[in-house]
């Protein structure tokens with residue numbers, strides 16, 4: 513596991529440059545009119561991130577959620593978070609995961625690869641099927657991640 | 668002020684100390700218990716889980732996912748595990764853990780075009796031969812763990828994944 517846990521932090525510090533990728537879930541907050549759909553987005557993003565972390569935690573560190581209120585224009589804050597992570601010297605590759613279309617327009621202005629995956633309605637599904645769906649959804653993302661890693665080797 | 672008053676105050680004092688002490692003990696006891704509990708419970712055995720019918724198996728490793736109940740101290744949760752399963756030439760069923768022995772990524776079968784018919788770890792390009800032996804010169808230093816397995820009524824049951832000696 514490579515999450516925001518004290519034990520994982522120890523492993524992370526010991527594993528040196530092997531863990532060189534950071535995955536940040538971008539999670540909108542809204543307690544007003546879009547409450548439920550916002551929760552759904554966050555949950556979906558979390559499921560995707562968990563699956564990716566489960567399979568790639570030897571190289572990928574899962575960051576806590578980057579939560580925001582859209583009306584506050586969170587783009588600057590995200591940029592400085594990414595800068596901070598890069599400047600730490602730990603991470604060569606930054607991945608961002610979200611179901612919020614808000615970020616789509618910034619795709620090219622942020623350093624880091626943005627995965628925008630619209631949330632599927634999974635609430636009526638049992639857990640087994642849910643996991644099946646998530647695994648399918650995550651497959652193409654793995655390919656993109658491997659490509660990014662590949663680019664790192666060739667450059 | 669009478670004697671009675673003082674003694675009442677004293678009485679209150681005693682009682683309060685008593686309650687305080689009692690509360691402290693009440694807080695301490697479970698803390699001690701919590702600290703000891705996982706040690707006491709360790710070694711609770713993991714049951715074998717039915718994973719697939721053996722008809723689905725061939726010479727080609729195939730990935731199966733299954734759920735087990737895992738106890739992490741006091742916290743019990745369902746954890747998804749996977750196994751790469753195939754039939755060896757001599758008919759034995761081999762079930763390998765997909766957890767890379769380097770830093771724990773999930774290995775895939777036959778996905779590195781330049782090294783066909785090996786297990787491949789995408790994280791730091793670790794490789795293993797079909798029987799799970801780590802390829803020298805790649806990052807992992809030990810072979811993939813092997814699941815305890817059992818066939819009953821045409822079904823494959825898997826238990827714990829056991830480590831093997833390094834190559």
Ligand code: FES
Nearest residue numbers: 570767770788793
């Ligand atoms: S985690 Fe598999 S090679 Fe590093």
